[in-house]
Amino acid sequence: MENENIEIQPDRNPITPRTEEERNKLINRLKRIEGQIRGLQKMVEDDRYCVDVLVQISSVNSALKQVGFALLERHTRTCVSSAVQSGEGDEYIEELMKVMKQFSK
Amino acid sequence: MENENIEIQPDRNPITPRTEEERNKLINRLKRIEGQIRGLQKMVEDDRYCVDVLVQISSVNSALKQVGFALLERHTRTCVSSAVQSGEGDEYIEELMKVMKQFSK
Amino acid sequence: MENENIEIQPDRNPITPRTEEERNKLINRLKRIEGQIRGLQKMVEDDRYCVDVLVQISSVNSALKQVGFALLERHTRTCVSSAVQSGEGDEYIEELMKVMKQFSK
Amino acid sequence: MENENIEIQPDRNPITPRTEEERNKLINRLKRIEGQIRGLQKMVEDDRYCVDVLVQISSVNSALKQVGFALLERHTRTCVSSAVQSGEGDEYIEELMKVMKQFSK
Numbered sequence: 082m083e084n085e086n087i088e089i090q091p092d093r094n095p096i097t098p099r100t101e102e103e104r105n106k107l108i109n110r111l112k113r114i115e116g117q118i119r120g121l122q123k124m125v126e127d128d129r130y131c132v133d134v135l136v137q138i139s140s141v142n143s144a145l146k147q148v149g150f151a152l153l154e155r156h157t158r159t160c161v162s163s164a165v166q167s168g169e170g171d172e173y174i175e176e177l178m179k180v181m182k183q184f185s186k
Numbered sequence: 187m188e189n190e191n192i193e194i195q196p197d198r199n200p201i202t203p204r205t206e207e208e209r210n211k212l213i214n215r216l217k218r219i220e221g222q223i224r225g226l227q228k229m230v231e232d233d234r235y236c237v238d239v240l241v242q243i244s245s246v247n248s249a250l251k252q253v254g255f256a257l258l259e260r261h262t263r264t265c266v267s268s269a270v271q272s273g274e275g276d277e278y279i280e281e282l283m284k285v286m287k288q289f290s291k
Numbered sequence: 292m293e294n295e296n297i298e299i300q301p302d303r304n305p306i307t308p309r310t311e312e313e314r315n316k317l318i319n320r321l322k323r324i325e326g327q328i329r330g331l332q333k334m335v336e337d338d339r340y341c342v343d344v345l346v347q348i349s350s351v352n353s354a355l356k357q358v359g360f361a362l363l364e365r366h367t368r369t370c371v372s373s374a375v376q377s378g379e380g381d382e383y384i385e386e387l388m389k390v391m392k393q394f395s396k
Numbered sequence: 397m398e399n400e401n402i403e404i405q406p407d408r409n410p411i412t413p414r415t416e417e418e419r420n421k422l423i424n425r426l427k428r429i430e431g432q433i434r435g436l437q438k439m440v441e442d443d444r445y446c447v448d449v450l451v452q453i454s455s456v457n458s459a460l461k462q463v464g465f466a467l468l469e470r471h472t473r474t475c476v477s478s479a480v481q482s483g484e485g486d487e488y489i490e491e492l493m494k495v496m497k498q499f500s501k
Contacts, residue, residue, distance in 0.1 A: 087241050091234070093234070093235035094233050095235060104233070107230045108231065111223055111226050111230065114223055115224060115227075118220045119220060121216050122213050122217065125204070125209055125212045125213055125216065128203055128209070129198070130199055130200060131257050132192060132285050133196070135254055135257055135258060135261075135288075136192050136194065136288065138251075138254045138257070138289075139254070139285075139288045139291070142250050142254075145243055145250075146247065146395070148243060149240055149244070150391075152243070153236075154388045155236065157388070158381075160236060161375075165380075170372050171368075174364070174367050174372070177237075178363070180244075181360075182360060183244045184240065185394055185395030186248075186501055251500070255496075258493070258496070259493045262489050262492065263489055267480045267485050270476075270480045270481060271481060275477050279469070279477070283465065283468070283469045283472070286465075287465060290461070290496075291396055300445055301444070301448070303444070303448065304443050305443065305445060305446050309440070317440045318440050322437065325430060325434060328426055328433055329430060331426050332427065335414070335419055335422045336419065338410065338413055338414055339408070340408035340410060341470065341471035341475060342492075342495050343405060343408065344467055345464055345467055345499065346498065348460055348461075348463060348464045349464070349499055349501070352460050352461065352464075355453055355457055356457065358453060359450055359457075362449055362453070366446035370446060390447050390450045390454075393450075396454070396458070
């Protein structure tokens with residue numbers, strides 16, 4: 082699949098800012114994932130069986146994808162929908178497709 | 187795809203123990219990934235644009251997969267090969283296939 | 292990743308019907324894929340090397356995903372956008388997310 | 397993930413030839429998939445709802461992956477194992493890893 086790069090825009094924010102509750106929820110999920118990554122380091126230090134480490138890596142990947150899908154859904158419901166309603170959907174939909182392709186790799 | 191569970195075996199080690207160099211290399215890669223996860227938390231705190239966060243999540247997923255493939259290759263070259271050579275390959279190959287399926291989701 | 296089933300709706304059509312040109316283009320791509328599948332059958336008949344068959348399967352999978360992404364983009368640009376503009380976006384976005392999750396497996 | 401090309405070797409066969417039963421089983425699965433592809437063409441001709449077509453594409457992709465995993469398992473059990481036993485495992489394992497990476501995209 083071709084690699085279409087998406088330019089990072091550090092000064093850009095969601096059209097609808099995330100509420101404090103939304104931010105906290107996301108950060109908590111990411112903290113749990115951070116804990117899982119530290120758990121992986123411990124498994125390597127303990128020279129744990131390869132397959133067990135691999136199963137744990139799969140589980141972290143799956144947790145990260147879930148966070149990604151939650152962000153993607155929120156982004157479509159708010160940013161993309163607002164843009165569509167104000168007649169500027171094209172650019173947002175193009176970007177959405179690029180990020181979906183990258184995500185489904 | 188059916189979900190074939192792989193049983194975690196906490197007391198099991200690789201047939202050929204990882205060298206200190208191998209362990210350090212893996213741990214360093216996992217520490218960089220841990221740093222990326224903290225970077226993601228910061229992006230959420232700063233209410234950064236959804237697509238930028240998603241691109242970063244894709245990049246962490248890809249880094250984790252690379253670690254996984256390195257482990258998978260090492261596992262095949264050492265543990266699976268030893269088992270095949272001593273005539274006990276079947277069970278190892280079955281396990282390898284299960285973990286690969288889980289990995290390719 | 293949980294399996295959220297999407298109900299097939301045989302009597303439903305795209306909000307904006309596909310033009311003849313769009314239909315022909317899609318059908319041509321699917322005919323090429325059908326040819327690739329027959330090529331795979333020939334490879335098996337000729338007892339071709341496993342890895343070569345696998346590479347060809349990957350290539351068909353990739354071609355099918357491209358068709359899927361083309362459909363997904365068209366669906367978002369037309370059906371989902373129309374629904375958002377007429378205030379009925381929620382249901383369409385939920386469905387879009389489900390199909391994307393299924394697609395990124 | 398980097399794209400490591402695998403060279404197609406048209407004159408190469410599996411170390412252990414496929415039995416007639418194995419060949420027939422594979423060809424039957426591929427014929428069913430060919431039928432599904434024709435079903436997709438019919439869905440497009442009937443201008444069926446985008447999401448329904450996408451669900452069907454996912455299902456074909458999944459069926460193709462299953463065939464791929466069956467081939468991969470057989471390849472590992474026979475070709476790779478033979479090579480490992482005769483001390484020529486390295487090259488086969490490297491090739492196996494490349495094809496696994498391509499497969500997990």
